[in-house]
Amino acid sequence: MPPSPENSPHPTADAPPLADGLRLCAQGLTCQREGTALFQPVSFALGAGESLLLAGPNGIGKTTLLEAVAGLRHYSDGQLHFNHMDVRDHPTPWRQRLCYIGHKDGNKKALTCLENLDFTSRLHGRRASHQAMLDALEAVGLAGYEHHLAGNLSAGQKKRLSLARLPLVKAPVWILDEPFVNLDVAGCHCLMGWIQAHLQDGGLLLVTAHDNRDMQAYATHRLELHSAWDDGEPACDGDNEHEQMPETAETKADTP
Secondary structure (H helix, E strand, O other), X not given: OOOOOOOOOOOOOOOOOOOOOOEEEEEEEEOEEOOXXXXXXXXXXXXXXXXXXXXXXXXXXXXXXXXXXXXXXXXXXXXXXXXXXXXXOOHHHHHHOEEEEOOOOOOOOOOEHHHHHHHHHHHXXXXXXXXXXXXXXXXXXXXXXXXXXXHHOOHHHHHHHHHOOHHHHOOOEEXXXXXXXXXXXXXXXXXXXXXXXXXXXXXXXXXEOOOOHHHHHHOOEEEEOOEOOOOOOOOEEOOOOOOEOOOOOOEEEOOO
16 A cells, blocks of 8 residues: 555655655665675666566575665665665665565564554554554455464465555555565465555555566566676666667666
């Protein structure tokens, strides 16, 4: 679900407010592991309602890049701007505007499913209603598990619980790292519905989903990471028809 004006995070005094749609731009982002560059510099520009699907072989640095964009680690070079706001200069307001779900589910094992969702919504500066949390659990197939401890859930159930926070936090930017892993067919269908609604309402999405064809087909942009030691030109598809972008010194995913 998209953020409504009354539920959107309040911008801080030192950050520009959200206005005239969303815009996320990266220029020459690079990440390192133990002092060694993982991939060639990447650039992209996303507007309201657009999604970026990251692709590339295992170990190339897709998770590292998503974590860097989310502010969970430092990128070694480049710039990242959200609505003309440099996220390095304004890390707190940037994090208030995104919801990141990675390989780790982020659930508190000692809390029940309801308590986890309540905790997450409060963490994002809002209070989800009891009914909204029940609806989110039902949507991901966890109806009846409201008072079960998160630590006692199966791997698939834990993943579904972590995804149930998406319609509750109402963040304008979603960063999802392999969100379809451990989901059954019904769970994948539910998540795709949420993603489509989020984008149709003007949200942004960065995602990895190597084994989900629906997400690969639906993404408006595709960016393939290439090793920093690869001498070949980086390839990037700018839309669903995989139209070849002009050759550049960087990997780009420009808006149409």
